[in-house]
Structure formats: structure tokens, C-alpha cells
Amino acid sequence: MxxxxxxxxxxxxxxxxxxxxxxxxxxxxxxxxxxLTDVRLPPRRDPGDWPSVCVVVPARDEAAVLPQSLPSLLGQDYPGRAEVILIDDGSGDGTGELARELARHQDGLPLTVASPGAPPPGWTGKLWAVRHGIVLARAREPEYLLLTDADIAHAPDSLRSLVAAARSGGFDIVSQMARLRVTSFWERLVVPAFVYFFCQLYPFRRIGREGTKRVSRTAAAAGGCVLLRTEAAERARIPDAIRNAVIDDVALARAVKGSGGRIWLGLADRVDSVRPYPRLGDLRxxxxxxxxxxxxxxxxxxxxxxxxxxxxxxxxxxxxxxxxxxxxxxxxxxxxxxxxxxxxxxxxxxxxxxxxxxxxxxxxxxxxxxxxxxxxxxxxxHRGRGAAWKGRTYARPGAVPEEG
Known part of the structure; x- marks a missing residue:
């Protein structure tokens, strides 16, 4: 036996x-x-006329990283009209004041700093800030919006390369997954695997392709760097249609692709996250x-x-x-x-x-x-502390009544 x-x-x-x-x-x-890690910005050529762009940066308690990231946006070498709109999402560390101070000491793109107040029920704080930024941007009538996080540093030609790739390929979204910081032991162990697992769930080669139903519905973006055509955002009702999404970048890509838009996602060479995650608890x-x-x-x-x-x-x-x-x-x-x-x-x-x-x-x-x-x-x-970030805890979708 x-x-x-x-x-x-x-x-x-x-x-x-x-x-x-x-x-x-x-x-x-x-x-x-x-x-494979060879999916980088697609072939591109400079357009004859450079479209206008508004860069929207939602920021909550980002004073620690803003000196490394915001100057890189203000210093973009872009031939067309562009400006930066930073939305201070109820920061308690002087994020808005620091942003204005950084702009005063640097020549470059103009900066607007605004605050929308606390998000209403049914909205995540980031998307409420993005909504406020897009509303301000639409008054300037830009052809593109660059949605980028406050911890993302861009090379001087980043905006230029993104716009050229979008124009050349006819994409409504061009998104790059920023290279995350890998310095501490835990960052070295966990961060590359984080990106590897993401690629396994959302193969980049399928995201930009049309074809079979399985391939065409594969959609994702990397929230740290998303160039979005304004017309596509309006057609997909961004961000209102995804206002309670915790994984907002994937939700955004699905909404745009679902409304007929073309999207592209790849790894970045010259877009980097400066946010540190030195301890395992930070990564957790x-x-x-x-x-x-x-x-x-x-x-x-x-x-x-x-x-x-x-x-x-x-x-x-x-x-x-x-x-x-x-x-x-x-x-x-x-x-x-x-x-x-x-x-x-x-x-x-x-x-x-x-x-x-x-x-x-x-x-x-x-x-x-x-x-x-x-x-x-x-x-x-299940303990009521899910989706907690920077002092806020969000209910699961459906737990809050939707707006009419």
C-alpha cells in the first residue's frame, strides 16, 4: 500500500x-x-507642422521627486506650441508651491498650477486631477495631451519623439513604460519582474495590432507616459468613462481602443521613474x-x-x-x-x-x-483598506452610485 x-x-x-x-x-x-524587450518607439518622421500639446501632470505629495522630474518637462525641446499643467491634488507637502518655484528658476515651457479640490464620490484622486487638467487644457485647444506622472523624468526630446511617432503611425495613444528605478536590493529583485509580469499579461506586440478578436481586444498603456490625441479622448469620454478605475492606464487604453482608436505601447529608453522603493514594504x-x-x-x-x-x-x-x-x-x-x-x-x-x-x-x-x-x-x-494610496482608500467600482 x-x-x-x-x-x-x-x-x-x-x-x-x-x-x-x-x-x-x-x-x-x-x-x-x-x-523580448525590443518593442520601442515605432519608426517616425518629423511632421511638417508640429501640433500643439498640453502636458497634464497630476501630483499629490510629490515634493520629494518634483525637482528631478518637473524641470525635465519644462525643458522639453519641442518645435511646436506646448505647455505644462500641474494639478496639485490636495498635497500637504507644498507640491504646488515648489512647482511654481522650480518654474521661476528655469526658462522653458510655461507652467500652470491648479487644484481641483477633493474628488467627489465615484472618482479616484488621480483621475479627478486629470479631469481638471484636461478641462484647463481644452481651453488651449491642443491636438494632443501628454498625461505623465509627477515622478517621471523625460529626456529633452521625449515629447518630440512621442508626437512624431503618433503622427507617423496614426496612433491615438503612444505610451511608453518608463524605466523604473533599480538601485536597492529589493528594487533589483522585484522591479524588473514587475515589468516582466506586466508584459506577460499584456504582450506589447499585440497591443498595437488589429486582427483576430483576441489580438484586437488586447489593450494597455503605462500611466507614467501617455500621449493621447484630444479627439480620441473626447470620443472615449476620458477620463469620465473610467473615473473610478484603480488601474487607470489599462482602463484608459481599453476605452480608447474600444471607441475605435489605435494604440501603441512599448518600453522607454529615455523616460525614467525617479520614485524610490528602497524597502520591500514600499514595493508591497x-x-x-x-x-x-x-x-x-x-x-x-x-x-x-x-x-x-x-x-x-x-x-x-x-x-x-x-x-x-x-x-x-x-x-x-x-x-x-x-x-x-x-x-x-x-x-x-x-x-x-x-x-x-x-x-x-x-x-x-x-x-x-x-x-x-x-x-x-x-x-x-476585505478589511476595508484596499486600493489605499497616499492617505486615500477607494471603494470597488459599483460600491458608489454612478453619476447620471
Whole structure:
């Protein structure tokens, strides 16, 4: 009886290991080549006439990072008419005053600083600030809006490159995922994986393509850097149509693509986040605030996600250990093969972040951290502390009556 149970356990372990390897082979070849990092700004040419642009920056308690980011926007080398509108979202650290002071000491694009007051029920603070910024921008009648976060620093030619790419490709959205800061140990371990997992969920190559229903509905943007055609924003009712979205960048892209717009998303070369996440707790807060929202607040999706993460990321190293301990060469080989494919797909992202190769073998551990953070996100939500950010906690969509 005991020997039969031992054989059955060995067969079951080998079967699960084989399934994990099969999933990794499918991810390698069938998920839009998500693991490659060569999706950068598309081919572009300078337009004959440069359209006007308003840069909208929502900012709440950003005095620590504003000296690194705002001058990069004010100093944009843009041939057309452009200006910056910073919306101070109820900051308590003097963000608005600091922005005005920075603008006084730098020649460049004109700056307007305004504050919309507290967001009404049904709005997230960021989107309420964005709405106020867009209202102010429309008075200038810009052809494009650049929605960028207060922690994002742009190279001097960033705006020029974004507009040229949008005009050349006929895109309503051109979005770049800013290169996040990778300095501390935890940033090195977690941040490249964060972008890797995002690419796995939203393969960049599919986002800009039309074709099959599956491909055409793939939509995402990176909220730190979104160039948006004003006409497309009006057609998609941005931001009113997504006013309670916690993951606002993906919601924005879906709304624009759903209204017939064309979108493009890729990795940035010269757009960088200057926000530090030195401790694991900082990263946990950043991830946990939106993880359960990504699962649409559904316990069944949470359970399925936990099982999927375990199968894809935790089974391979576990199979190597179990195979070595039980003398099952088949189990160990299957697990090692899946682990190597996993590590191989992660290497391009590590190179993009200028990191050594060894963290690729630690991806199962990092995925386990993400699993715990996802569960923590659900726990915090059910305790009434979900989607908390900078002193605000947002209700799940539907918990607040919609506007008429």
C-alpha cells in the first residue's frame, strides 16, 4: 500500500512538472513573444507642422521627486506650441508651491498650477486631477495631451519623439513604460519582474495590432507616459468613462481602443521613474493597492491566479528538489527544463534593466512574493483598506452610485 502511494505520488509529481513545462513552452512561443524587450518607439518622421500639446501632470505629495522630474518637462525641446499643467491634488507637502518655484528658476515651457479640490464620490484622486487638467487644457485647444506622472523624468526630446511617432503611425495613444528605478536590493529583485509580469499579461506586440478578436481586444498603456490625441479622448469620454478605475492606464487604453482608436505601447529608453522603493514594504504597498483590482475583486479569480502562479513559477524548482530527493530523474529533468525556460525568458528584461543574469534563477522566489502580495491585496480589500494610496482608500467600482 505504501509503495503504491509512493509510486502514485511520483507519477503525479512528474505529471504536474510536465504540465508546467508545457505551459512554459506555450508562453515562450504563443504569448506574443512577450519576453523580448525590443518593442520601442515605432519608426517616425518629423511632421511638417508640429501640433500643439498640453502636458497634464497630476501630483499629490510629490515634493520629494518634483525637482528631478518637473524641470525635465519644462525643458522639453519641442518645435511646436506646448505647455505644462500641474494639478496639485490636495498635497500637504507644498507640491504646488515648489512647482511654481522650480518654474521661476528655469526658462522653458510655461507652467500652470491648479487644484481641483477633493474628488467627489465615484472618482479616484488621480483621475479627478486629470479631469481638471484636461478641462484647463481644452481651453488651449491642443491636438494632443501628454498625461505623465509627477515622478517621471523625460529626456529633452521625449515629447518630440512621442508626437512624431503618433503622427507617423496614426496612433491615438503612444505610451511608453518608463524605466523604473533599480538601485536597492529589493528594487533589483522585484522591479524588473514587475515589468516582466506586466508584459506577460499584456504582450506589447499585440497591443498595437488589429486582427483576430483576441489580438484586437488586447489593450494597455503605462500611466507614467501617455500621449493621447484630444479627439480620441473626447470620443472615449476620458477620463469620465473610467473615473473610478484603480488601474487607470489599462482602463484608459481599453476605452480608447474600444471607441475605435489605435494604440501603441512599448518600453522607454529615455523616460525614467525617479520614485524610490528602497524597502520591500514600499514595493508591497505599490503592488498590493492594485493587484486585487486587476482580478476585478473576484475571489474565484484570486484562487485561479494563486494556482496558476504556483503551477507556472513554483512547481519547476519544487520538482527539481522532489526529483533529487526521491531519485526520480524524470521529475527533476522536467522541473529543471521548465526552470531554465523561465529564466531564459527573463534574461532580456534583466538586460534592459542593466542587471546581472543571476536574478533570473530567483524568479520563482520573486513570483512567490507577488503571490503573497496579491493575497494581501485581497485581504486588505476585505478589511476595508484596499486600493489605499497616499492617505486615500477607494471603494470597488459599483460600491458608489454612478453619476447620471
Amino acid at each position: 505504501g509503495q503504491t502511494a509512493h509510486v502514485s505520488a511520483a507519477v503525479w509529481t512528474s505529471a504536474v512538472s510536465a504540465l508546467s513545462l508545457a505551459v512554459w513552452l506555450w508562453l515562450l512561443l504563443g504569448q506574443g513573444m512577450y519576453w 504597498q505599490m503592488i498590493s493597492r492594485s493587484a486585487y483590482a486587476q482580478l476585478r475583486y473576484r475571489p474565484l479569480l484570486l484562487a485561479g491566479t494563486v494556482l496558476a502562479l504556483a503551477l507556472v513559477y513554483l512547481v519547476p524548482p519544487s520538482a527539481v528538489v522532489v526529483g533529487a530527493a526521491t531519485g526520480s530523474a524524470a521529475t527533476a529533468v522536467l522541473g529543471a527544463s521548465a526552470w531554465l525556460v523561465m529564466a531564459g525568458t527573463y534574461l532580456p528584461m534583466l538586460r534592459y534593466y542593466r542587471q546581472p543574469a543571476w536574478p533570473a534563477l530567483l524568479l520563482p522566489f520573486t513570483a512567490f512574493l507577488y503571490l503573497l502580495m496579491t493575497v494581501d491585496s485581497a485581504v486588505q480589500h
